[in-house]
Amino acid sequence: MTQLDERKLDPAIALASLDETAPREPHRLFALKHGDSFAVADAYGDIRGVGDGFFRDDTRVLSEFRLTVGGRSTSLLGASLSQDNVLFTTNLTNLPIESIGGRPIPQGAIHIERVRLIWQDRLYERLTLSNYSQEHSSLRLSLRFAADFRDMFEVRGSTRPKRGTARTAEIGKNTVMLRYEGLDKVERTSAISFSQVPDELTAERADFFIAVTKRSRKTLYVEVGTEIADAPERERFRAAAARARFGMRAKRRHGATLHSSGRVFNDWIERARADVALLTTELATGPYPYAGIPWFSTAFGRDGVISALQMLWLNPGLARGVLGFLAQHQATETSPFSDSQPGKIMHETRKGEMTALSELPFGRYYGGVDTTPLYVHLACAYADRTGDMESVDALWPSLCAAAEWIETASQPTGFVTYRRAAESGLANQGWKDSFDSVFHADGRIPKGPIALVEVQGYVFAAFQGLAKLARLRDETEKAEAWEKRAEEIRQRVESQFWIEELGYYALALDGDGEPCKVRTSNAGHLLYVGLPDPDRARIVADQLLSASFSSGWGLRTLADDAIFFNPMSYHNGSIWPHDTAICAAGLARYGIRDNVVRLMSGTFESAVHFNMRLPELFCGFTRAPGEAPIAYPVACLPQAWSAGSAFMLMQACLGLQIDGWTGEIQVTRPRLPIGIDNLVVRHLAVAGASVDLTFQRVGDRVGAFLADRHEGLVPLVVRS
Missing domain, CATH: 2.70.98.40 (Glycoside hydrolase, family 65, N-terminal domain)
Structure with missing residues (x-):
C-alpha cells in the first residue's frame, strides 16, 4: 500500500x-x-x-x-x-x-x-x-x-x-x-x-x-x-x-441569485454562494472553482465539473470557464506515471516542489476514470442551458478526442474501466478513491480493471449529449453512431450491473466480470443521468430513501448492512452533500420530488449545525432527536461541490430546466423547501434576456410566474 x-x-x-x-x-x-x-x-x-x-x-x-x-x-x-x-x-x-x-x-x-x-x-x-x-x-x-x-x-x-x-x-x-x-x-x-x-x-x-x-x-x-x-x-x-x-463582490454578481421568505434559509444560501465565489479562481481560461481548503485548493477535473453542473442553471459562465481550462490541459500523450492517454481529461494539477521534482505524479495527473465522460456531459449540458453553439464549435475537437478516449477505454469489455498505470498513482479512480471503497460483498478487494457503475452512467449521458450536438452540426453519421453507443451502454448496464436478488445495481464489475454486489449511493448517479427504466429507478429510489441509506441528515455512501460499513469512514458510510444532491437530482428526474424536499430539509438542517457551511463530508450516524450531525475530523471546509449542493438541491425541488435552444423556462411539479412559502430567482439569464422568476406556495400547491417587468420575452411552461 x-x-x-x-x-x-x-x-x-x-x-x-x-x-x-x-x-x-x-x-x-x-x-x-x-x-x-x-x-x-x-x-x-x-x-x-x-x-x-x-x-x-x-x-x-x-x-x-x-x-x-x-x-x-x-x-x-x-x-x-x-x-x-x-x-x-x-x-x-x-x-x-x-x-x-x-x-x-x-x-x-x-x-x-x-x-x-x-x-x-x-x-x-x-x-x-x-x-x-x-x-x-x-x-x-x-x-x-x-x-x-x-x-x-x-x-x-x-x-x-x-x-x-x-x-x-x-x-x-x-x-x-x-x-x-x-x-x-x-x-x-x-x-x-x-x-x-x-x-x-x-x-x-x-x-x-x-x-x-x-x-x-x-x-x-x-x-x-x-x-x-x-x-x-x-x-x-x-x-x-x-x-x-x-x-x-464582482465574483458574487455573476449569475442569478436566490431569495426566499426564510431568513435562516437565506443565510445558508448566501454562505453557499459566498463559498463558491471564494473558491473560484480567475484563470486565463475563465473562472474555475478550486475543490476545497485546505487539501484541495487547486483545479481538480471532477470537482470542477460537478461544481459547474450544480451552478449551471444559475451561472453558466462557470461551466464555460471549467470547460476552457480542461480542454486546454487535455492529455495528448501516453504516460504511465501521470496516467495520461490522448484525449483524457485532467484529474488534478499541483504547483509544489514534490510534483515539480516528479516525486509524485500530481503536477498534472490524469488518474480519474470519470472525469472525461463528465467533461463531455458538462459541455452538452452547457449547450442545452445556453444554446451557445460558438463555444461548442470551439470545443468540438476536444470533445471528439474525449469521445475517442472513452471508446478506447471501453475495450475490450464495452465498459470504461480503470487500473492505475503506476504504483505512485491512485488505486481507485472514481470519486470514491479510498483504497477500500470498491469491494465485494464478502470484503474481497477486486482485481482490475474495474468498471464502476456510475461511470457507465456518465458515459451514457456523454454519448447521448454528443449525438444531439452532432445533429445540430449536421454530422449525421457521428450522431447515429453515438446514439447507438448510448443505447448499447444502457442495455449493457441493465443486463450486467442489475442484481435481481438485491433489487439494486452492483457497485462495479471486477476484472473477471464478477459484480461487486454491494449497495452504494453510486447507483443514485444512474438516476441523475436517466439511465434506468422507470420501474428499476423506483426500486433504487425506495432503497436510497430507506433507513439503510437515509440518515436524516443526508444519504450515506454505503448501505448500513455492508461488510465495510463505518459511518466514521471517508467513503464507506459517511455523508457527502454533493453525493446526496446528485442522488436527489436523480430522484427529481423520475418525479420523486416530495422526497427531494425532505433531503433538502435534512441537508439545510445539517448546514445550520455546521454554522451554515456544509463540509466536504460528515459522519453517517442516524439522526437522533436533539443531536447534531457529527463532523468528520479532517474534512475540507469550505468545499466547492458541498457549497454547490444547495443549488442542485434547490433546482431539483423547483423542477426547473432552461432550454437554451428555444429560450424557454420549464417548470415541472415545483416544490418549495419545508418552511419556505416564497422564493424568487433574480436575474436569471435566458437566451439573452434577464428575468425574475417567483415561486409561491398556495395551499398545498406551488405556483411559478415571471415578474411583470423583465428584460426580454421568455416563455414559461409550468407542468403540474
Whole structure:
C-alpha cells in the first residue's frame, strides 16, 4: 500500500500522528483564500503547524503564527468570517497576567481584536488592543512565527528522504525574511513585516512592549508576503481590504441569485454562494472553482465539473470557464506515471516542489476514470442551458478526442474501466478513491480493471449529449453512431450491473466480470443521468430513501448492512452533500420530488449545525432527536461541490430546466423547501434576456410566474 492510499483510507491518520493536541474539527477552523494562496487558522487566529498554515502555490509559507499577551495565551470571546468570506475576525481577552512592571492585570481587562485578510499572495493582519480597566497597563505582546516551507503533500503525511535547504533568517529593524531553497532550485520566501519596531526580534519571535492607557487602544499591523513590505500601516490594510471586497463582490454578481421568505434559509444560501465565489479562481481560461481548503485548493477535473453542473442553471459562465481550462490541459500523450492517454481529461494539477521534482505524479495527473465522460456531459449540458453553439464549435475537437478516449477505454469489455498505470498513482479512480471503497460483498478487494457503475452512467449521458450536438452540426453519421453507443451502454448496464436478488445495481464489475454486489449511493448517479427504466429507478429510489441509506441528515455512501460499513469512514458510510444532491437530482428526474424536499430539509438542517457551511463530508450516524450531525475530523471546509449542493438541491425541488435552444423556462411539479412559502430567482439569464422568476406556495400547491417587468420575452411552461 502506498502512502497515498493510506491517506485516502483515512486522512486523519497522518495528522493524528503529528500532534495529538492539534485542532481537528474543520467547523472550528477558519479559511481565507485569494488566487493560489490560502490560510487556515483556529478560532484564536493562531496557526499551529499541523494541517493549518498560510499556503502559497501548494507550499506552506507560514507554519506557525501564535499570539500571546503577557506571556500567556488568550481567552476566546468569539470568531467569525465576514459574509463575503474576505475578513476573518476573532475577539479575545487576556487571562490573568502581570504588566511589564509586575502589577497584576485581571482577566478581561484587555480586549484583543485580530482582523485578517489575503490579497494577491499577501496576508494582512490588524491587531487592536483596547484597555477597559481603570488602570494604565504596559504589557508584552508576542507573535511567534515559523515557515517550514513544506509541500502540501508533506503536510498531508507524505515523507521525503531529502529536503531542500533552509537559509539563515535575515532580521531587519522591523522585518524578518525566511528563505528556503528547494531541491528543484526554486527559492521560496516568507517576509514578515511589522508596523512598529519590535522591542525584541529574533528569527522566530517578535515582542512588543505596549503601553495602553485606560479607555484607550493601540493597533499593530503585520504583513506576510514574498517580499518585505513598505511599512505596514492602516491605509495599506484598508486598501487591501477594499480591493479584496470589491473583487469578491464582482465574483458574487455573476449569475442569478436566490431569495426566499426564510431568513435562516437565506443565510445558508448566501454562505453557499459566498463559498463558491471564494473558491473560484480567475484563470486565463475563465473562472474555475478550486475543490476545497485546505487539501484541495487547486483545479481538480471532477470537482470542477460537478461544481459547474450544480451552478449551471444559475451561472453558466462557470461551466464555460471549467470547460476552457480542461480542454486546454487535455492529455495528448501516453504516460504511465501521470496516467495520461490522448484525449483524457485532467484529474488534478499541483504547483509544489514534490510534483515539480516528479516525486509524485500530481503536477498534472490524469488518474480519474470519470472525469472525461463528465467533461463531455458538462459541455452538452452547457449547450442545452445556453444554446451557445460558438463555444461548442470551439470545443468540438476536444470533445471528439474525449469521445475517442472513452471508446478506447471501453475495450475490450464495452465498459470504461480503470487500473492505475503506476504504483505512485491512485488505486481507485472514481470519486470514491479510498483504497477500500470498491469491494465485494464478502470484503474481497477486486482485481482490475474495474468498471464502476456510475461511470457507465456518465458515459451514457456523454454519448447521448454528443449525438444531439452532432445533429445540430449536421454530422449525421457521428450522431447515429453515438446514439447507438448510448443505447448499447444502457442495455449493457441493465443486463450486467442489475442484481435481481438485491433489487439494486452492483457497485462495479471486477476484472473477471464478477459484480461487486454491494449497495452504494453510486447507483443514485444512474438516476441523475436517466439511465434506468422507470420501474428499476423506483426500486433504487425506495432503497436510497430507506433507513439503510437515509440518515436524516443526508444519504450515506454505503448501505448500513455492508461488510465495510463505518459511518466514521471517508467513503464507506459517511455523508457527502454533493453525493446526496446528485442522488436527489436523480430522484427529481423520475418525479420523486416530495422526497427531494425532505433531503433538502435534512441537508439545510445539517448546514445550520455546521454554522451554515456544509463540509466536504460528515459522519453517517442516524439522526437522533436533539443531536447534531457529527463532523468528520479532517474534512475540507469550505468545499466547492458541498457549497454547490444547495443549488442542485434547490433546482431539483423547483423542477426547473432552461432550454437554451428555444429560450424557454420549464417548470415541472415545483416544490418549495419545508418552511419556505416564497422564493424568487433574480436575474436569471435566458437566451439573452434577464428575468425574475417567483415561486409561491398556495395551499398545498406551488405556483411559478415571471415578474411583470423583465428584460426580454421568455416563455414559461409550468407542468403540474
